[in-house]
Amino acid sequence: MDILQALANGFEVALQPVNLLLVFVGCLVGTLIGVLPGIGPISGVALLVPLTFALKLTPESAIILLAGIYYGAMYGGSTTSILLNIPGETSSVVTTLDGNQMARQGRAGAALAISAWGSFIAGTLSVLALMLLGPLLAQWAIRFGPAEYFALMVFGFSTLSALAGKNMAKALLATLFGLLLSTVGQDPQSGMSRFTFGLLQLEDGMDFLVVAIGLFAVSEVLMILQDKAPPAVQATVGRVYLSLKEFTFSLLTILRSSILGFVIGVLPGAGASIASFVAYTVEKRLLGSRARFGQGDIRGVAAPESANNAAAGGAMIPLLTLGLPGSGTTAIMLGALVSLGVTPGPQMFQQHPNVVWGLIASMYVGNAMLLLLNLPLVGLFVRLLAVPSWFLIPAVLAVSFIGVYAVNNNPFDLLLMTVFGLVGYVMRRLDFPLAPVLLGLVLGYLMEVNLRRAMAISNGDVGFLFSSPIAIVLWVLAGLSLFAPTLLSRFVKRGALGDDEI
Numbered sequence: 052m053d054i055l056q057a058l059a060n061g062f063e064v065a066l067q068p069v070n071l072l073l074v075f076v077g078c079l080v081g082t083l084i085g086v087l088p089g090i091g092p093i094s095g096v097a098l099l100v101p102l103t104f105a106l107k108l109t110p111e112s113a114i115i116l117l118a119g120i121y122y123g124a125m126y127g128g129s130t131t132s133i134l135l136n137i138p139g140e141t142s143s144v145v146t147t148l149d150g151n152q153m154a155r156q157g158r159a160g161a162a163l164a165i166s167a168w169g170s171f172i173a174g175t176l177s178v179l180a181l182m183l184l185g186p187l188l189a190q191w192a193i194r195f196g197p198a199e200y201f202a203l204m205v206f207g208f209s210t211l212s213a214l215a216g217k218n219m220a221k222a223l224l225a226t227l228f229g230l231l232l233s234t235v236g237q238d239p240q241s242g243m244s245r246f247t248f249g250l251l252q253l254e255d256g257m258d259f260l261v262v263a264i265g266l267f268a269v270s271e272v273l274m275i276l277q278d279k280a281p282p283a284v285q286a287t288v289g290r291v292y293l294s295l296k297e298f299t300f301s302l303l304t305i306l307r308s309s310i311l312g313f314v315i316g317v318l319p320g321a322g323a324s325i326a327s328f329v330a331y332t333v334e335k336r337l338l339g340s341r342a343r344f345g346q347g348d349i350r351g352v353a354a355p356e357s358a359n360n361a362a363a364g365g366a367m368i369p370l371l372t373l374g375l376p377g378s379g380t381t382a383i384m385l386g387a388l389v390s391l392g393v394t395p396g397p398q399m400f401q402q403h404p405n406v407v408w409g410l411i412a413s414m415y416v417g418n419a420m421l422l423l424l425n426l427p428l429v430g431l432f433v434r435l436l437a438v439p440s441w442f443l444i445p446a447v448l449a450v451s452f453i454g455v456y457a458v459n460n461n462p463f464d465l466l467l468m469t470v471f472g473l474v475g476y477v478m479r480r481l482d483f484p485l486a487p488v489l490l491g492l493v494l495g496y497l498m499e500v501n502l503r504r505a506m507a508i509s510n511g512d513v514g515f516l517f518s519s520p521i522a523i524v525l526w527v528l529a530g531l532s533l534f535a536p537t538l539l540s541r542f543v544k545r546g547a548l549g550d551d552e553i
Contacts, residue, residue, distance in 0.1 A: 058182060061408030064111055065416055073108075073116040074413050078420045081123020085143075086131060092124035092380045093485075094267040098451065100260055100387045110391045111409040117384050118410055119417050122174055122363045125323060126421045129166040129356050134159060143359070145327045149344060149351025156347050164293035165301055165349050166356045167425040173309035173357035174418040177364025180313055182411050185368055186400050197504035198516045202525035203373060204498045208490065221483045229491020230498075232257045239500055252463040259386040261455055261468045262492055266485050268451045269472025272444050274479055301353040304334050312358030316365025323359035323366075330358030364414065371399050371407055374497070382490045389493075 064070060084095035096117050103113035128143035133150035146166070153162040208226050235246045236256030247253040308330040315326040334354040335344045344351045369375040374396040376382035388395055393403050400407050455468050475485055502516075509515030517523055 054182060054186065057186075057404060057408045058412060060404065061410075061412035062415075064405050064409030065115065065412035070112055070115050070409065070413065071416070073112055074119050074417045075420055077116045077119020078123040078126075078417050078424060081120035081125075082127035082421065082424055084120065085124035085127020085129075092121050093383065094271050095124055096120050096380050096383045097260075097263040097267045100263070100383060101453075101455065103387060103391070110388060110393045110403065111406045113387060113391055114384065114406060114410050115413040117387060118367070118414060121380050121384070122360060122414065122417065123421060125174075125360045125363045126167070126170045126425055128359075129170075129352070130163065133162045133166065133352070143327070143355070145331045145355035146352055148331070149346070149348050152345070152347035153349065153352065158347065158349075161293055161297055161349060162352050164426065165297065165353050167422055168293065168298065169301070169305045169308075169353045169357040170360040170425070171418050171422040172305050173312060173361040174364060174421070175415065176306075176309045177313045177316070177361040178411060178414040178418070181364055181367055181414075185372055185407070185411075196519070197501040197508065199519060199521045199525065200501040201498060201505055201516060202522040202529070203375060204494050204501070206525045206529040208487070208494070208529075218482065221481075222487055225478070225483050225485070226487035226491050229488040230495045232262065232488070232492045233495025234499070239496070240503060250463075252461065252467075256496075257492060258459065258464060258467075259390065259492060261464045262471050263383055263386065263489055264451050264455055265468040265471025266475035266478075266488060269448070269468060270475030270479055270485075272448055272451075273472065273476040275444055297349055301350050304350040304353045305357045307337075308334065308354040308357040309361040312361030313365040315358070316362030317368050323362040326358040326362035327355035330354045367410070371395050371410075372397065374399075376490060376493070382493050386489075386493050 065074065080099065081092065081095065084092065099120060100117065103116060108116070129146050129150065132143040132146040133154050150162045150166070153159065208230075231246075233256070235253055237243065237254055238245055244254060311330050311333060312323070312326040315329060316323065331344075331351065331354045334350060338344075338350065366376070366381045370381045370385060372395070374385065374394060376385050385395060388406075393399075393406055451468065452465055455464050456462070478485060478488075505515055506512075509518075517526060
């Protein structure tokens with residue numbers, strides 16, 4: 052009953068006119084970001100975080116807008132995957148296997164429709180699970196002290212570093228780079244300057260938004276300048292339809308993939324990409340010879356699209372209850388919340404109920420809006436792919452520079468953003484993952500503070516970090532997570548390449 056009352060209060064927040072408008076804007080912009088190849092939800096959210104400060108939004112309004120962009124991009128990424136065999140973002144790569152085959156067979160409408168319905172069902176189920184499991188996990192997390200928090204953050208870093216790229220060594224180096232950036236500025240205890248090189252502008256540390264927009268948005272522009280622009284869409288899309296037989300045929304796949312995607316999304320660092328690959332592989336194994344995966348099976352579209360949207364909802368649980376991002380996008384959302392004076396963690400449900408339950412209620416509304424957007428407006432979204440690069444590149448750069456300058460009105464931030472744009476470009480060229488850098492920057496400060504608190508409580512006894520059952524479990528999980536990339540890559544490779552159907 053308490054949950055229902057809290058949800059009712061959340062709907063009071065979500066249905067306020069300004070928040071309802073922000074849900075719509077977030078869903079629409081997120082869908083457009085998903086449709087445009089290469090931009091992705093991380094860059095999209097990073098670009099629009101400054102808007103929340105410029106508009107002076109409340110924390111609940113800001114997180115509603117950013118979340119709408121996040122799961123909206125999960126919806127929109129399937130469009131180009133199906134029509135052009137060009138993934139709108141990384142989690143839609145698997146959708147191309149069967150989605151594009153369906154389009155070539157003249158079944159693009161059915162593929163786009165099952166993508167929209169699967170995303171809607173998965174998104175709704177993940178919000179329901181977030182609503183039921185979030186408060187329980189928050190109550191359990193209250194037991195966390197400095198030692199448990201430090202172990203938790205080590206676990207978060209290890210999982211993200213292990214899963215964020217193909218090369219574990221590069222992912223670990225990227226994480227270390229992020230941690231080093233978090234030490235720039237004044238020491239949290241003594242107030243002494245660290246690694247500022249005499250620059251007063253660095254006394255307050257590396258601004259999260261400057262680093263995020265530089266690494267993701269500016270480096271993305273540099274990559275676009277290097278590569279050829281995506282081809283314009285020449286074909287038109289007719290009526291998007293889905294027969295009752297096709298829907299019921301795919302329903303069990305949608306439900307199974309939703310559950311699997313949500314569970315994977317809860318794991319820090321796993322993300323929607325892993326969820327979509329694993330869901331596709333599991334369905335292929337379960338259905339066996341009854342399916343024609345890789346040849347235009349509609350369930351081959353339903354599985355990854357359901358999984359990646361459910362993973363987006365699952366990633367909200369560690370973000371809200373533990374202050375631990377489950378993906379690169381939620382790492383940006385964490386930084387935005389902290390900048391607005393809201394620190395996610397075990398007390399989040401008690402201290403900021405309007406933020407939590409307003410977000411949950413807005414996700415119910417947003418999923419319904421996305422279904423209405425994706426079904427009738429697919430043809431319009433596809434035409435956006437014809438935007439020429441000569442217009443797109445200056446527009447992205449202009450938004451980046453204006454947004455960063457608007458936060459602090461500091462010209463030095465523009466220079467710093469440009470530097471990190473070049474750093475991000477070099478990292479992309481060398482195949483270094485960017486998400487671990489951002490997570491290291493966001494959580495590095497909290498990690499240091501909790502380590503120092505633990506050492507102060509125990510008079511410098513390092514064994515205190517391993518003194519509680521919760522801390523021990525987290526340390527063990529951190530160690531085990533280092534082996535996860537090898538196991539997952541083998542599992543995915545066997546599922547994707549082991550049969551003749553693909």
